[in-house]
Amino acid sequence: MKEATRQTKTSKGRILVLCDTEEEYAQLMTDFLKKQKNLPWELRTYTDVQELLRTELEQESLLVVAESAFTEDFLKLSPARLVVLNESGLMRWENISYVDKYQKAENVLRFLLEIYMEIADNPLPRLQKGCKTVFIGNYSPVHRSMQTSMALTLGQLLAKAHSTLYLNFEHYAGLAELVPDMQTYDMADLLYFLSADREKFRLRLQTMLKHIGPLDYIPPMKSGQNLLTITAVEWLGFFQKIEELEQYEYVILDLTESMQGLFQILRLCKKVFTATREDRIAQSKLLQYEQLLALCEYDDVLEKTKRLNLSHIRRLPEELEQMTKGELAELARDLLQEILE
Numbered sequence: 001m002k003e004a005t006r007q008t009k010t011s012k013g014r015i016l017v018l019c020d021t022e023e024e025y026a027q028l029m030t031d032f033l034k035k036q037k038n039l040p041w042e043l044r045t046y047t048d049v050q051e052l053l054r055t056e057l058e059q060e061s062l063l064v065v066a067e068s069a070f071t072e073d074f075l076k077l078s079p080a081r082l083v084v085l086n087e088s089g090l091m092r093w094e095n096i097s098y099v100d101k102y103q104k105a106e107n108v109l110r111f112l113l114e115i116y117m118e119i120a121d122n123p124l125p126r127l128q129k130g131c132k133t134v135f136i137g138n139y140s141p142v143h144r145s146m147q148t149s150m151a152l153t154l155g156q157l158l159a160k161a162h163s164t165l166y167l168n169f170e171h172y173a174g175l176a177e178l179v180p181d182m183q184t185y186d187m188a189d190l191l192y193f194l195s196a197d198r199e200k201f202r203l204r205l206q207t208m209l210k211h212i213g214p215l216d217y218i219p220p221m222k223s224g225q226n227l228l229t230i231t232a233v234e235w236l237g238f239f240q241k242i243e244e245l246e247q248y249e250y251v252i253l254d255l256t257e258s259m260q261g262l263f264q265i266l267r268l269c270k271k272v273f274t275a276t277r278e279d280r281i282a283q284s285k286l287l288q289y290e291q292l293l294a295l296c297e298y299d300d301v302l303e304k305t306k307r308l309n310l311s312h313i314r315r316l317p318e319e320l321e322q323m324t325k326g327e328l329a330e331l332a333r334d335l336l337q338e339i340l341e
Contacts, residue, residue: 015058016041016112019074020066020085023047025101032105037163037216038247040116040203053077062116066101067092081115113207117200133243136339137269139255139262141289142282145275146310146328148173148254152212153323153332154273155252158339159214160324162249165242166217171224171258178210178220186219188226194237202245213321216248224258232261239268250339263298271339272305306338 020026030045046052049069063079067087085101099111138151155166185208193204209216276286313327
């Protein structure tokens with residue numbers, strides 16, 4: 001393996017150069033990076049140190065070298081930033097960034113994106129020109145109605161053919177796969193970047209993305225109390241920022257009453273799915289919610305709302321990636337026609 005096929009066409013100078021004489025690692029990392037969507041650089045991979053040292057790098061290149069392959073000759077290439085994939089745990093050279101080589105590839109990528117954010121000056125091209133983002137709302141005043149299960153199923157089915165982002169706004173998300181550990185960025189961190197320009201917001205988003213199969217998602221807030229402090233204007237600004245990226249065709253919103261401006265957010269959506277149950281209390285809650293929408297003059301939200309009674313569904317797959325199979329998935333496939341039309 002001399003040099004991997006370039007990942008994408010980007011503007012001159014926006015290059016990530018990976019060098020590792022351990023060919024298996026170099027190939028696996030290259031394959032991983034190629035599978036990622038909307039990365040801000042062109043990828044070049046070398047397993048021959050001397051070949052790379054004979055290469056003239058663009059000024060803004062990010063050079064990533066395995067510790068076992070590194071020599072001080074790499075400093076002469078003058079990359080914008082130099083990162084060593086640390087193998088020994090020792091930091092042998094000064095003024096160089098280090099990242100643990102033997103960890104999850106997504107963690108290495110997140111670190112590299114953080115480094116890139118420090119050196120990126122030129123705006124990135126829009127990645128899907130003319131892409132109109134469609135927001136799909138999922139909200140019910142009836143709890144334990146399988147709202148999140150339906151939202152995740154719809155999201156994964158959509159993501160098979162369309163770029164799709166899932167956002168969860170529950171006070172307690174309740175799914176271990178979604179809830180980040182205390183060291184992981186979550187939606188609260190992304191909200192701090194609302195005032196940043198589009199490209200910095202895009203890069204920050206990229207460092208936070210997680211995946212369920214083809215579906216992208218941002219980890220929900222660790223503390224549900226944070227949801228209560230975000231104003232309606234901030235939420236609408238957040239959704240507008242995502243739309244301006246022209247990166248996602250669909251955004252699945254898993255909404256709750258913990259959010260200020262809930263009715264305004266529902267108005268933003270093309271379609272709203274409201275899961276419910278058949279018991280008397282559930283029907284009373286739903287009636288009260290619909291009366292309040294009418295009283296507050298949100299009849300347009302009612303018009304695009306579809307009730308979903310999911311009480312007949314008894315079993316769900318244990319793994320989130322398997323939710324595209326089974327009874328709930330069959331129902332979700334029927335709903336896709338209403339979304340796509």
